[in-house]
């Protein structure tokens with residue numbers, strides 16, 4: 001609840017109000033405690049107050065019980081007791097539902113939430129795909145080539161086409177980008193296919209979420225509460241946590257520096273936060289740490305919700321200024337260590353032993369420490385958390401669907417579209433290549449045909465020439481025979497004349513043979 005412009009979250013043992021300062025809400029926070037101790041209710045009390053202040057909120061709903069924030073709470077006996085205890089009835093407490101936009105990366109229990117492959121980036125995508133270091137490096141190069149070649153990576157289809165293209169042309173790219181083995185690319189391709197099969201393909205595409213759409217208030221001036229349905233998503237812990245990390249880095253990129261504000265621009269609650277850090281490669285851990293550190297100057301507060309504070313790496317934990325610790329049980333030495341670590345993270349209160357109190361807290365009770373105006377953590381206090389104004393528990397499908405359909409963002413994100421990107425461009429390139437190859441083949445065939453025809457024609461020409469030559473020879477021979485015969489015969493007759501009739505005939509025949517010999521030599525030459 002808002003009281004004196006502050007976030008009234010609990011009362012201490014003397015019945016005095018305990019506040020979190022809105023101006024310090026961007027210094028992040030932690031809500032920890034064993035199962036069933038009141039973490040989700042605390043988260044709701046905080047989220048409601050932020051919304052009442054006009055600050056938009058994001059919540060991951062892992063068990064479906066956050067969704068109830070849409071409806072006003074029910075005046076049960078337990079609630080009445082709590083309301084009486086806090087004497088809040090006359091201090092503005094009223095059961096209230098909140099403006100909620102439901103989101104779902106599977107598009108079933110909320111508006112379809114998408115991002116693009118390139119916005120996800122190779123580092124986070126490698127995590128979703130479960131790639132090893134070598135594969136992660138290769139994926140990074142594939143992204144670089146796509147970038148250099150102006151091939152947009154929107155959906156998994158684009159990524160598959162791109163991997164295929166690089167695999168086929170790996171030799172050409174080796175000189176500029178380094179060697180990429182087909183085997184490694186093949187392993188990445190298989191990981192992409194299995195992500196596709198597990199339903200991940202709906203998450204990548206257009207229209208991709210513009211996170212600026214989350215910075216909205218309702219017509220009544222309440223901060224919009226964005227609930228990501230995570231009941232199915234949590235089944236794929238890596239996808240869930242990587243999605244949250246993507247959101248953080250996306251926010252980090254788009255938000256301008258704003259310095260200190262009197263209230264945050266937006267607040268994010270990450271439930272089951274231990275998943276964010278489980279099996280996270282070092283470069284990614286470093287990135288998370290850096291983003292958490294720097295994002296507060298952009299007016300964004302991040303609250304991690306988890307069972308045990310030890311789930312959060314020290315580098316991140318040290319940056320969580322506002323803490324709500326619900327009960328922890330310590331049955332084993334390892335549990336005891338965890339409780340000790342949690343207790344040690346608070347400033348001692350001389351009134352009690354933190355280590356002992358953590359273990360004795362009842363449901364809805366907590367140990368808290370918030371940052372004061374100077375950014376100094378308060379001494380730890382034992383408190384009772386206020387009851388929420390909204391409904392504690394899940395909602396039915398009909399109520400959810402009505403809320404989804406009536407959301408202003410529903411029409412913007414409901415229908416997927418497939419823009420021209422790597423897949424389409426590479427396919428076209430492939431078709432063009434195929435066409436060029438077919439054309440070249442046809443041309444080669446035609447050239448071969450032409451050469452064949454040419455050869456046949458040349459042969460025919462030669463044959464004709466030979467034939468002509470033979471004909472000419474024959475004609476010349478017969479003409480020569482008769483001309484020479486006649487001429488020779490005449491000459492012979494004249495030569496043999498003095499030898500009477502016999503001499504004339506002999507002279508004629510000899511003359512004819514002689515004449516034929518002379519002409520045939522002439523034609524041959």
Ligand SMILES: Nc1ncnc2c1ncn2[C@@H]1O[C@H](COP(=O)(O)OP(=O)(O)OP(=O)(O)O)[C@@H](O)[C@H]1O
Nearest residue numbers: 034035036037038039040041363364385386387388
């Ligand atoms: N501040 C509170 N005001 C009213 N009821 C509360 C409060 N805190 C806890 N409760 C009651 O305790 C129940 C369990 O709390 P909650 O669901 O917040 O636990 P949790 O720590 O989130 O558990 P889990 O780890 O299983 O998610 C609630 O359903 C509610 O009935």
Ligand SMILES: [Mg+2]
Nearest residue numbers: 039040041063
């Ligand atoms: Mg819970």
